[in-house]
Amino acid sequence: MHEIFFRDQVRAEDRHAVREIVTSTAFFSASEVDVAEELVTERLAKGEESGYFFVFAETLERGPLGYACYGPTPCTESTHDLYWIAVHEEMRGQGLGRTLLAEVEARLRRGKGGKLIAETSSREQYAPTQRFYLSCGFSLEARIRDYYAPGEDILYFTKNIGPLERD
Amino acid sequence: MHEIFFRDQVRAEDRHAVREIVTSTAFFSASEVDVAEELVTERLAKGEESGYFFVFAETLERGPLGYACYGPTPCTESTHDLYWIAVHEEMRGQGLGRTLLAEVEARLRRGKGGKLIAETSSREQYAPTQRFYLSCGFSLEARIRDYYAPGEDILYFTKNIGPLERD
Numbered sequence: 001m002h003e004i005f006f007r008d009q010v011r012a013e014d015r016h017a018v019r020e021i022v023t024s025t026a027f028f029s030a031s032e033v034d035v036a037e038e039l040v041t042e043r044l045a046k047g048e049e050s051g052y053f054f055v056f057a058e059t060l061e062r063g064p065l066g067y068a069c070y071g072p073t074p075c076t077e078s079t080h081d082l083y084w085i086a087v088h089e090e091m092r093g094q095g096l097g098r099t100l101l102a103e104v105e106a107r108l109r110r111g112k113g114g115k116l117i118a119e120t121s122s123r124e125q126y127a128p129t130q131r132f133y134l135s136c137g138f139s140l141e142a143r144i145r146d147y148y149a150p151g152e153d154i155l156y157f158t159k160n161i162g163p164l165e166r167d
Numbered sequence: 168m169h170e171i172f173f174r175d176q177v178r179a180e181d182r183h184a185v186r187e188i189v190t191s192t193a194f195f196s197a198s199e200v201d202v203a204e205e206l207v208t209e210r211l212a213k214g215e216e217s218g219y220f221f222v223f224a225e226t227l228e229r230g231p232l233g234y235a236c237y238g239p240t241p242c243t244e245s246t247h248d249l250y251w252i253a254v255h256e257e258m259r260g261q262g263l264g265r266t267l268l269a270e271v272e273a274r275l276r277r278g279k280g281g282k283l284i285a286e287t288s289s290r291e292q293y294a295p296t297q298r299f300y301l302s303c304g305f306s307l308e309a310r311i312r313d314y315y316a317p318g319e320d321i322l323y324f325t326k327n328i329g330p331l332e333r334d
Contacts, residue, residue, distance in 0.1 A: 075315065078316075141311055146327075149243065
């Protein structure tokens with residue numbers, strides 16, 4: 001595999017890259033793909049004011065192969081939401097999701113740290129997502145029953161990210 | 168007391184009324200007052216597309232004395248968020264908050280019903296708010312610790328609103 005770089009700046013062509021990555025997973029609906037792209041558009045229009053921060057994982061040859069989108073939770077001191085994390089189908093199962101999450105955590109740690117929250121559904125379809133968060137050190141901290149639909153709860157996975165110790 | 172009317176339409180002058188009601192409670196910060204007004208502005212600009220629905224309680228003489236703002240939770244089948252409920256200080260303790268909440272519930276019931284969620288803080292300052300929701304039939308369904316700040320949790324109070332039975 002070619003060397004992977006991580007990039008925080010967001011470019012106009014990332015709108016297309018994000019659509020392609022998210023679509024390739026065959027996991028998200030058309031309207032969810034639209035939302036994924038909208039967050040990039042919003043970030044391009046408003047910069048950091050948008051509240052959306054990105055980490056892209058890319059190679060020189062192929063461009064972005066995965067990305068995470070996160071941001072400070074409004075009205076909180078140091079809580080952050082993990083809005084999206086997705087890896088292109090062709091990179092599936094190689095640990096890139098885990099590496100992307102570690103990059104997000106490193107960025108929070110270089111700031112003041114805080115609590116990172118990932119929301120997901122209780123549906124069986126999302127069992128791999130739930131296992132992913134648990135295996136990355138998240139805890140299932142809260143659940144609201146029948147949130148998305150009858151029988152489909154929202155699960156809040158959280159992880160405390162300590163700030164980097166400085167000498 | 169003069170007769171109270173409930174109104175769903177939103178008018179330009181409600182921006183001022185909402186600021187006045189929310190400020191009078193001495194409960195919200197300046198930035199929270201701004202957010203309260205912004206939701207009215209957003210509703211005026213985008214209509215129901217904004218996702219913000221209002222119920223104003225008013226008298227002919229005084230205009231709005233309290234209001235609730237709620238709306239469908241994005242990506243859910245029938246969950247609704249209660250974004251704001253506030254009563255002017257001069258009407259405090261007369262049951263208007265409870266009546267406003269009943270009006271919101273009546274509107275959900277005339278639709279397809281659903282789950283109504285009210286978020287609040289675990290801080291002692293919000294104990295009256297917490298008691299208000301419990302006394303109105305809400306349950307404390309979920310909590311995320313240290314959400315707003317260290318030691319300050321978010322509490323999710325929820326209530327299931329059944330649809331109106333039709334013959």
